[in-house]
Amino acid sequence: MVSPVTSIASIIIIFASIEGIFIRFAASQNQTILEKTGADLATFVSRPDLKPPLFNITVYDKDAASPGYWFLATYTSLTEPPQRHEYMPYQIGPHIFDNRGNLVWSGSVAFNQSTATDFKVALYDGKAHLSLILMPNSKRCNDLAGCGFILDDAYGLRLKFPMAEAPDYPNMHEFRIINDGRSVLLIVGMTTPRNVSDDQRPSAGLIGSNGFREIDIATGKILFDWRSLQHIEVSESMVEPTTHGIKDYLHLNSVDKSAKGDYLISGRYTNCIYKVSGKDGSIIWRLGGTKSSFTMDGFGFSGQHDARFLEENSTHTVISFLNNHAIESHATGNYSSVMIVALQTSASPMTAILLRQYNRPDMGLSRLRGNAQVLPNSNLFVGWSDNGYISEFTEDGRCVLEARFLSPRMTSYRAYKFNFTAFPKDPPTLKTYAYGAPNSTSLTVFYVSWNGATEVAFWNVYGSESSDFGSSKLLGKAPKSGFETMITVAGYVPWAWAEAITANGSFLGKTLSTQTALPLGSYFPLEQGDCGMGALRPTIDDHESHGNKFPAEKNEELSKAHQDQFHKIPDIRVQSWAPISIEVPLTIIVLASAFIACSAFCISRTRRHNKK
Known part of the structure; x- marks a missing residue:
């Protein structure tokens, strides 16, 4: 026999669950309203054509955060931007924001609302410039698609650099200017017919592979050309072929170069970071994956991005990378983090030691993309990618900045922080x-x-x-x-x-x-x-x-009014449907309903008991 107390508790739990569903529904509706009305985008009277995303800044320690601007390239799609319900002409492209999320520069007009990535400050020709990748886009700026760009401090085009030549195709991940602006590192993609063998299951198909190049900027000469299939077996991959039969087995997403001339690359789909010889392209060592060269001292990672050299000597190499801990829907951990790892390369066996770890502040997962940047004051600036989520940490791990776009309408592949001085040619x-x-x-x-x-x-x-x-x-x-x-x-x-x-x-x-x-x-x-x-x-x-x-003039008396009545300044207010606005009344309704239902149940039980 079920006791009345148990029945009442069950009813309350059911109604509480219903309340939670309604609140989540209200929250999703709130995001939809934000996007459809444009309340998640900034509006300017003097520049009505610019509609950059608004930020929700939840943490900001002005004294501890490093000076500088945020560099993000916003987009909604990596191909053709979808049509919006509202008229908002210039939303996507390279943007600069200050430490309070205020727009400093929108490059959306300059690049005709084309999808851009890897937007940052780079040293070129002895001065600070801006660099970015413009993605292939058939309907917008087709003549500029698939190129790297260098802009001067007036936002003028200094150089347009082709990212790839057929049959290779451009890659969104890297346009890294090095050697004091003399050369650039970039990633290219290629598709190769090949027998695919995974887990003893051979099949014919197409392999989507990657390569990287170092190119002399002045002459266009290829200084170093590396192809993954010549050095990394398909069997190292952790992913299955796609439904159309192409297996992107490596998914190279970053390349860096050390002072000694070797390269560091990150293979997302092999869960592995590789050091590549700058002499012959051979693999010097692997960190992670199925063939790791190192004993991992109490840590692991997967789906990583943005592997960078920090320090290197004859016995140790220190690197940083973003541990996504996920590849799309498949997660290997509960949250993403940035890892600073010391590699003892002179030891036998070689050992990898986790020096510092900076967890994503909301303890969520960055299932796609992202990057980490060590700043001049040793702070760490992180782009977690989804919804433009960014954060900054002090060296000891304290979060001094946390911000994200007001809605999930847009994202940014990477985010950087730099000081930059600019003098636009266009007038105010x-x-x-x-x-x-x-x-x-x-x-x-x-x-x-x-x-x-x-x-x-x-x-x-x-x-x-x-x-x-x-x-x-x-x-x-x-x-x-x-x-x-x-x-x-x-x-x-x-x-x-x-x-x-x-x-x-x-x-x-x-x-x-x-x-x-x-x-x-x-x-x-x-x-x-x-x-x-x-x-x-x-x-x-x-x-x-x-x-x-x-000349200075004396204040004069008010002149006689000759004008007709002016309209008053309109009181324009935007009412958004936030979850909190319905949460309190909904709670009252749910609790009242639960009380009535429980009372009716108890009365019914009592009447049946009395009849007996």
């Missing part, structure tokens, strides 16, 4: 709008930005009666705030412009003249000689701006 952009009631309370709002400019500290804003700026007034000065700075001044400003100023007061650039937009249906007739700016109070006296000298 300004839009101005008038709001308010009569002239005594009217406002002009300035929205100003400069895509890619890193040295702007302040904005000076000016107003004039006409576009020729013959009588421009300095209206105010405001510190730069994020990508786009909003500045509000009293009164109606018919024409406006702004100039960018550095922290030490130097001029950087200025916008074109902009006519202020009026609310729909309104107008502002002016008296002769009155631009409606009599009430504007300059915050800077005696300002000189490269050919235009503006």
Whole structure:
């Protein structure tokens, strides 16, 4: 006989499970709403064409995090970007963000919304440049597909470098400029007919294999050419052929070069990191996989990415890599981590010792892609790939930065952190709008930005009666705030412009003249000689701006209002359906339902018992 207490407990558990289902459903709906409405993307008045992803920053220790910018190349698909429900023209491509997730530069327009990877700072021709890979894309920028790019500090194209020539095909993983900018490492793919033999089961098919090359940038000469099938057997692979019969047996995803001239490569599908001789291409040693050269001292890894040399001498080699602990749906561990490993190459047998391990902060798995970067201050910056998830650790393992995109709409294959100084050739952009009631309370709002400019500290804003700026007034000065700075001044400003100023007061650039937009249906007739700016109070006296000298002026009385009623500034609010917004009422409903059901059950039991 089941006791009433047991029955009540069962009912409560059932209802609690239903509540959990509803909450998870609400959370998924919230993500869908974010994506369909675009609330997960940034919006700028001065640059409505740019729609970079917004970040959710959960950890940020300003004092402990290293200075620098985040470099991510966002994408939704590695082939053709899918059509969106909303009109959002420039979302994907190379992007730079500051430590608070504010956009610094969007390269989406420059590369026509093409899918890019491995976006970072590289030393080329003695200066810091930007490098990236543009993926093959049949409908967007086809003439630039499958190439490595080098950009200068004005975001201008310095060099376009072909990633592969037929029959080989380009690879998204690596475009690494080395030797002070003289050569580049890249990975190529190839398909080869071959008898495949795995676990004593021979079959004919196609092998998807990899190679890597070191190429002289100036001449295009191939300095080193390596092919995996000549050195690594297919039997080392841990994966099965795909449904269309092609076996990607190695899946090479990184290549690095040591000071001694040897190479370090990572084979994701063999769960192995290889040291390759720079003389003859032979395998010097294997770490992991089925033929490891090392005794692993209490650790293991699988599906790894981004193997890098850190230190090397005659007895030891120290490397770093991202231990994904998973290959797509197959996981070999509970969470991903970055490993710093010391290899005792002079010992017999050779031993691998785990020096440090940095676990993914949310204790999740990066089933695809990712990278790790040791920073100049010994901090570690990690791109966990999915949803643009990034983190930064101090050397002793303390997480001082954790951030991810607001929604899973986009991802980034790798993420880096660098200092970078840029001076874009394109001018800043300004839009101005008038709001308010009569002239005594009217406002002009300035929205100003400069895509890619890193040295702007302040904005000076000016107003004039006409576009020729013959009588421009300095209206105010405001510190730069994020990508786009909003500045509000009293009164109606018919024409406006702004100039960018550095922290030490130097001029950087200025916008074109902009006519202020009026609310729909309104107008502002002016008296002769009155631009409606009599009430504007300059915050800077005696300002000189490269050919235009503006004497200090006394504040004037408010001029008589001649305008029709302006519309008020609209109160625009976005209401998102967050799980918490339904969690409390849903909990009350569930508990009330459980109480009613339990009460009815108990009453029914009591009545049956009394009848007996």
